[in-house]
Each structure stands twice: as C-alpha cells, then as structure tokens.
Amino acid sequence: MKNDAVVVVGDRFDDFLANDGTISMSELMERVHADDAPRGLPILVGQGLAEGQLEALERLVQGGRLSVGGPLPAYVARDLTHKRDPKNVLIGLPEPLADGRFVADLLIDGSTETMEDHLTGQHVPAIVLTEAARQMWTVVTERYLLDHNGMSIRFVINDVQSAFRALVFPLPATVEYELIGREANPVQQVFTCRVTVHQGGAVAAEVQASYRVIPERFSDKQERMAAKQAVAQHLAEVDELATGGSPAKAA
Amino acid sequence: MLNAAEVQEVVYQQIKDLLIEDLGEAPEITGKEPLHKLGVSSLMTARLIIQLEDEFGRDPFAEDVLLADVRSVDELIDVYRRALDVAHAA
Numbered sequence: 001m002k003n004d005a006v007v008v009v010g011d012r013f014d015d016f017l018a019n020d021g022t023i024s025m026s027e028l029m030e031r032v033h034a035d036d037a038p039r040g041l042p043i044l045v046g047q048g049l050a051e052g053q054l055e056a057l058e059r060l061v062q063g064g065r066l067s068v069g070g071p072l073p074a075y076v077a078r079d080l081t082h083k084r085d086p087k088n089v090l091i092g093l094p095e096p097l098a099d100g101r102f103v104a105d106l107l108i109d110g111s112t113e114t115m116e117d118h119l120t121g122q123h124v125p126a127i128v129l130t131e132a133a134r135q136m137w138t139v140v141t142e143r144y145l146l147d148h149n150g151m152s153i154r155f156v157i158n159d160v161q162s163a164f165r166a167l168v169f170p171l172p173a174t175v176e177y178e179l180i181g182r183e184a185n186p187v188q189q190v191f192t193c194r195v196t197v198h199q200g201g202a203v204a205a206e207v208q209a210s211y212r213v214i215p216e217r218f219s220d221k222q223e224r225m226a227a228k229q230a231v232a233q234h235l236a237e238v239d240e241l242a243t244g245g246s247p248a249k250a251a
Numbered sequence: 252m253l254n255a256a257e258v259q260e261v262v263y264q265q266i267k268d269l270l271i272e273d274l275g276e277a278p279e280i281t282g283k284e285p286l287h288k289l290g291v292s293s294l295m296t297a298r299l300i301i302q303l304e305d306e307f308g309r310d311p312f313a314e315d316v317l318l319a320d321v322r323s324v325d326e327l328i329d330v331y332r333r334a335l336d337v338a339h340a341a
Contacts (some may be wrong), residue, residue: 186272193256222297225318
C-alpha cells in the first residue's frame with residue numbers, strides 16, 4: 001500500500017508501530033540525524049509524544065529538515081488541567097466552536113500516569129480517555145465558563161457515565177466539550193456536560209458528567225468537618241465492637 | 252460579650268440571609284428544625300459556619316464540636332453560646 005504521509009507515534013505504542021505508515025519517534029529522530037528522513041512525505045503527529053518531542057519536531061520543521069502535514073499540536077498549560085507533572089496533560093488548548101461547544105486535540109504522552117503500567121494491544125486505554133474528558137471539562141470551565149476573579153476553587157464530580165464505542169488508536173484525535181446545563185446557588189455552580197472523543201470522523205468515546213465548582217474555602221471547611229466526623233464515627237464503631245456492642249449508627 | 256438573645260438573632264439572620272440568597276425567601280425559623288429541613292445543605296452549612304466565625308470570632312467546629320451532634324438550629328445556637336462563654340471566661 002502506498003502512503004501519502006507517515007504518522008509519527010511514541011515508542012510506547014510499539015505494537016501499533018508494526019503497522020505500515022507509522023514510524024516511531026526514536027526512529028524518526030535517528031533518520032533525521034542520519035540525514036535519511038522521509039523526504040517529500042509529510043509527517044502527521046500521532047499519540048505518545050512528550051511535550052519536548054513535539055518541540056523537537058517543531059525545531060526540525062522550522063529548520064527545513066522535516067515537512068509536516070499540518071500545524072503541530074501543542075499541550076495546554078499544565079496548571080489548567082490541575083495536574084502537577086507535564087507528562088500527565090492529555091489535551092491541547094480547547095478552542096470555542098459555537099453553542100457552548102469547544103474542541104481540543106487529544107495529546108497523549110507515552111509515559112502518562114494512566115498508561116505507564118497498563119497498555120494492552122495497540123489501542124489507547126479507556127481510562128486515558130476518561131481522564132482526558134475530565135481535563136477537558138476542567139480546562140473549558142475554568143478558562144471559558146467561570147468568572148471567579150482569581151478566587152481559589154475546587155472541582156467535585158457528582159456523576160460520570162462513560163461509553164466506549166470504538167477503539168481509539170494512537171493516531172490524531174480530538175476531544176469535544178458540549179455544555180448541557182448550568183445551575184448556581186450561593187455556594188456552588190453545577191455544570192452538566194458531554195465530552196466526546198473523535199477519531200476517523202466518528203465518535204469513539206462519550207463521557208457525560210455532572211460536576212460542581214465550589215469556592216475553596218467553603219469546600220475546605222465542609223471537608224474538614226466531614227473528615228473529623230468520619231474519624232469520630234469510625235473510632236466509635238471500633239470501640240463498640242471491642243466492647244461487644246453493635247456498631248454505632250451513622251449520625 | 253453578646254448575650255444569648257443576641258447570639259440567637261445573629262444565627263437566625265445568617266440562616267435567613269443564606270436562604271433568601273438561594274431561594275429568594277426564608278421560611279419562619281422556630282429553632283426546632285434541623286438545618287437540612289430548612290434547605291441548608293452541608294456545603295451551605297460550611298459557608299454558614301465561616302460567616303458565624305466572622306461574626307463571633309470563634310469556630311467551635313474547628314475545636315471539639317462535631318456537626319453531627321447538632322440536631323437543630325437551637326442546638327447550633329447553644330454551641331456558639333458555650334464557645335463564647337468559654338472564650339469570655341478564659
């Protein structure tokens with residue numbers, strides 16, 4: 001089969017890299033440095049590349065040593081996803097579409113936490129897509145939907161329902177956020193959304209979620225009181241059992 | 252130091268203000284009702300306690316009181332009365 005392009009994929013997806021039309025990041029870099037890059041054949045960016053690897057590709061493109069089949073993707077700023085380690089960011093910067101919808105690139109670092117110790121076969125694990133959906137609603141809400149004037153906030157999930165309709169492979173993919181509903185009261189805002197993962201022109205995964213956004217000082221106070229109550233209740237139950245009584249009922 | 256009636260008035264008013272902000276109106280408070288029966292959720296209770304700490308300068312729930320031990324608005328008022336008495340005596 002003749003290909004019009006080649007997809008560069010992170011080495012972590014070694015089973016997938018057996019497919020014609022793919023090249024691992026390490027092999028691509030070796031060939032570039034040996035002046036043996038696939039010339040005239042545009043590079044498409046698949047999954048598994050770290051932020052530094054995308055930057056390396058960008059430098060090669062700017063230096064005229066590599067041609068790509070479109071703009072190179074870039075990871076969204078780490079702090080917007082509420083992650084601490086850049087390797088755990090799973091999306092690009094969401095862009096507004098219309099009617100409360102936003103779209104971002106799905107971008108998976110091969111060493112991301114949810115894939116580090118779990119990869120079966122050639123596809124992207126569903127749990128990675130679930131976390132990508134969480135990052136999508138977090139970034140969209142904080143960047144586009146809230147006006148909290150720098151006040152510290154917390155996200156709390158009410159419920160999540162996921163459906164995985166097709167395997168997602170380490171090829172280019174997008175994540176789309178659709179705002180379904182929004183309610184507010186004096187202590188929180190409640191959002192309902194649908195996040196879909198698109199690949200090959202089809203919806204491969206769908207995550208519907210309801211989540212609350214709470215000022216941190218309210219959430220922190222509530223959590224402290226609940227934790228204190230949980231410890232007291234647990235110790236009371238242990239004490240009851242030790243003295244031969246029935247466990248204390250939850251207050 | 253605030254007397255018992257003043258503590259009650261502050262607690263009632265804070266609860267009413269919270270409910271008006273949420274629902275546009277506040278039901279009559281007799282003092283016998285549990286907070287959740289008035290429509291005060293656990294998160295709203297957290298905000299109420301923050302606001303009462305601003306008013307009284309004390310948070311009994313950060314000390315030795317458990318929220319589960321408070322079964323009515325009157326018991327909440329008693330918690331603050333005792334906390335203010337202890338603070339005054341110290």
